[in-house]
Structures are given as C-alpha cells and as structure tokens.
Amino acid sequence: MADKRLLVTGAGGMLGQALVACLESRGHVVIAMPREKLDVTNYEQVVNQLNQHTPDLILHCAAYTKVDQAESEPDLAFFINGYGTENLAVACNHLNIPLLYVSSDYVFDGEKNRPYTTWDETKPLSIYGKTKLAGERAVMRHLRRFYIVRTSWLYGPNGKNFVETILTMANEGKPLRVVADQFGSPTCTLSLSESIADLIDTERFGVYHASDDGVTNWYEFAKEIVWDLKAQVSPIQTVDMPRPATRPKYSVMDKTTLINTIGRELPTWQDSLHAYLQLRKTKTLA
Numbered sequence: 026m027a028d029k030r031l032l033v034t035g036a037g038g039m040l041g042q043a044l045v046a047c048l049e050s051r052g053h054v055v056i057a058m059p060r061e062k063l064d065v066t067n068y069e070q071v072v073n074q075l076n077q078h079t080p081d082l083i084l085h086c087a088a089y090t091k092v093d094q095a096e097s098e099p100d101l102a103f104f105i106n107g108y109g110t111e112n113l114a115v116a117c118n119h120l121n122i123p124l125l126y127v128s129s130d131y132v133f134d135g136e137k138n139r140p141y142t143t144w145d146e147t148k149p150l151s152i153y154g155k156t157k158l159a160g161e162r163a164v165m166r167h168l169r170r171f172y173i174v175r176t177s178w179l180y181g182p183n184g185k186n187f188v189e190t191i192l193t194m195a196n197e198g199k200p201l202r203v204v205a206d207q208f209g210s211p212t213c214t215l216s217l218s219e220s221i222a223d224l225i226d227t228e229r230f231g232v233y234h235a236s237d238d239g240v241t242n243w244y245e246f247a248k249e250i251v252w253d254l255k256a257q258v259s260p261i262q263t264v265d266m267p268r269p270a271t272r273p274k275y276s277v278m279d280k281t282t283l284i285n286t287i288g289r290e291l292p293t294w295q296d297s298l299h300a301y302l303q304l305r306k307t308k309t310l311a
C-alpha cells in the first residue's frame with residue numbers, strides 16, 4: 026500500500042534518516058522534517074507545517090535522546106519529549122491525522138525478568154524514561170488513531186551509537202570494559218524501519234513492541250561487534266561504572282503483537298548486526 030503522504034519528524038536523526046529512506050523505497054511520498062524545518066516544541070510551527078503538507082500520517086522520531094544528560098536537564102528533556110509530543114498530538118487531533126510515536130524500553134523498570142508485554146505496567150527509572158512515557162500519555166490522551174512503537178538499544182547508519190563507539194575504541198586499541206548485567210535487545214534502525222513500514226500498512230492502531238529478536242547483554246553485544254577484530258572485551262558490573270541515569274536491568278520486550286499484526290517474524294539481533302557490519306564494509310557509513 027504505497028502512495029501515502031508521510032511526514033517524519035526528527036528526520037535528521039539516526040532513526041529518522043533510516044525511516045525516510047525505507048518509506049521512500051516503498052513508494053510513499055515522504056516529507057522529511059529535520060529539526061531546522063520543524064521544531065516540535067513550537068506549536069505554531071507544528072500547525073503550520075501540518076496545514077501546509079496535509080500528511081496522511083506523522084511518524085514522530087524527534088526526541089531528546091541524551092539519557093545521562095537528561096538527569097541534569099530534566100526540564101529540557103520534558104519540554105521536547107513531553108510537550109513536543111503533546112503539540113503534535115493536539116495538532117493531529119484538530120486536523121484528524123494519525124500519529125506514530127517512537128518510544129523506548131526505558132519506560133519499564135527492568136525488575137520483571139521476563140519479556141515485557143504491551144499491557145505490562147510502565148515504571149521508568151530515569152528522567153529520559155519518564156519523558157518518553159509523558160510522550161506516550163500525551164498521544165493516548167489526544168488521539169484515537171495512534172501507534173506507539175517501543176523499541177530498544179538502537180544503532181544504525183548516521184548516528185552516535187554503541188556499535189560505532191565499540192568499533193572506534195577497538196580500532197584505537199582502547200580497552201573495552203562493558204557491563205554484563207543489563208539485558209535487552211539490540212535493534213538496527215534498518216530492520217526497525219522495515220517493521221514500522223509494514224505496521225503502518227496494516228492501519229491497526231495501538232501499542233507495539235518492536236526490536237530485533239533475542240536477548241543479550243552489553244558485554245556479549247560488544248563481543249559480537251568486534252568478533253573479527255581480535256579485540257579483548259572484559260565484562261564489568263553496572264556498579265563498576267556508575268552513570269547518572271539508572272538503566273533497567275532487563276528491558277527485553279515481547280513482540281508477539283507486532284509479529285501477528287505484520288504477519289512475519291523479526292530478524293535476530295545477531296543477523297541484523299552482521300548485515301549492518303557487512304554494509305559498513307561496502308559503504309562508507311558515518
């Protein structure tokens with residue numbers, strides 16, 4: 026079902042860029058809105074852009090994403106992820122446009138130790154997680170036609186991310202000490218974009234969990250990233266490397282709803298990672 030008019034916020038970001046390319050490749054008309062063209066905290070600008078472009082759906086990838094820094098600037102993080110999302114939701118409500126909001130596994134506290142379902146209680150531990158949940162609530166408060174897509178541990182082309190950090194450190198011969206007691210599902214922006222593109226074709230609105238398949242910890246993930254570089258990776262515990270924001274110990278999500286809705290399995294995190302590493306070798310990725 027191509028030929029939708031799709032407006033993507035945060036189109037200059039890591040996921041935004043991957044999603045724009047994926048949606049265009051499927052034949053949609055994509056209105057890519059980087060921050061310079063659409064600041065979601067500016068309600069007047071939001072309304073003007075929606076009126077001008079009359080999209081069939083908005084895919085909201087813009088966000089404040091600095092998880093640790095958010096602890097020291099909560100007002101800014103809430104302003105962008107809370108109010109910014111609410112601005113879009115209110116405008117979408119007035120103009121009767123559905124909205125897809127990208128959210129995070131960090132809305133959970135990680136104490137369940139089994140995959141979180143879409144109906145499990147949210148309980149964010151960090152300011153960032155709280156701001157993403159504020160965005161979810163704004164979407165649900167104002168709209169009937171919405172998708173909330175929670176994802177996790179993103180990496181991909183054109184972004185600062187864990188895979189690129191580990192590769193850079195390994196290539197510089199720096200010691201790699203990585204936490205082994207936080208579990209989750211690494212997810213490539215390229216495979217997530219395919220899932221989102223499939224989901225919007227269904228027009229079955231609701232809350233979804235979307236990550237690559239499987240479970241690992243950051244240490245095992247790092248080892249897989251450098252598997253052919255002969256780099257040594259040492260496991261450490263979270264207490265050995267304190268950071269401003271508390272992360273959930275186990276933020277794996279149950280993706281059954283998404284799989285049944287789009288009618289296909291999701292790739293494993295290992296397959297997605299190796300496809301990405303291969304792509305990096307054949308193209309120069311930033």
Ligand SMILES: NC(=O)c1ccc[n+]([C@@H]2O[C@H](COP(=O)([O-])OP(=O)(O)OC[C@H]3O[C@@H](n4cnc5c(N)ncnc54)[C@H](OP(=O)(O)O)[C@@H]3O)[C@@H](O)[C@H]2O)c1
Pocket residue numbers: 034035036037038039040041059060063064065066085086087088089090105109127128129130157176177178179180184
């Ligand atoms: N990265 C992850 O591991 C992860 C995990 C789970 C969920 N998510 C969610 O996935 C989505 C995409 O994340 P990402 O990794 O692609 O992050 P990203 O690369 O940081 O992209 C976010 C984009 O939003 C822009 N932005 C910030 N404030 C804005 C504003 N007021 N108005 C418009 N645009 C604004 C940023 O621009 P500037 O660069 O100029 O600030 C950036 O281009 C976000 O909703 C994030 O919360 C990410």
